[in-house]
Amino acid sequence: MQKRLFILCLILATSSTIAQVTPFTKAYGYYIDGELDKAKKEIDIAIEAENTKHDIRTWIYRGVHLLWNFHQH
Numbered sequence: 001m002q003k004r005l006f007i008l009c010l011i012l013a014t015s016s017t018i019a020q021v022t023p024f025t026k027a028y029g030y031y032i033d034g035e036l037d038k039a040k041k042e043i044d045i046a047i048e049a050e051n052t053k054h055d056i057r058t059w060i061y062r063g064v065h066l067l068w069n070f071h072q073h
Contacts, residue, residue, distance in 0.1 A: 002067060002068075002071065005060075005063070005064050005067065006064070008060065009028065009031075009057075009060055009061065009064055012056075012057050012060065022046065022051075022052050022055075023042040023043065023045040023046035023049060023052055023058075024042065024043065024046045024052060024055065024057050024058045024061050026042045027039040027040075027042035027043045027046065027061050027065075028061060030042060031061070031064065031065070031068075036065065036068065036069065039061075039065055040065055043058065043061055043062045043065055046058040046061075047062065
């Protein structure tokens with residue numbers, strides 16, 4: 001299940017072109033680097049920002065973060 005979510009996030013991140021770096025893009029980079037605390041901060045910013053709070057990738061990354069956090073504890 002976790003592998004499928006990761007692959008889905010990878011497909012979503014690579015299939016779209018974005019002119020500027022958005023908080024969920026930064027969060028994805030932090031996930032890849034294993035910096036989950038920084039990723040959570042970026043996701044929280046994305047959830048509050050008007051231009052990203054309705055983007056499905058914001059909520060997918062939040063879900064992935066919650067899953068990874070759940071499996072670590």
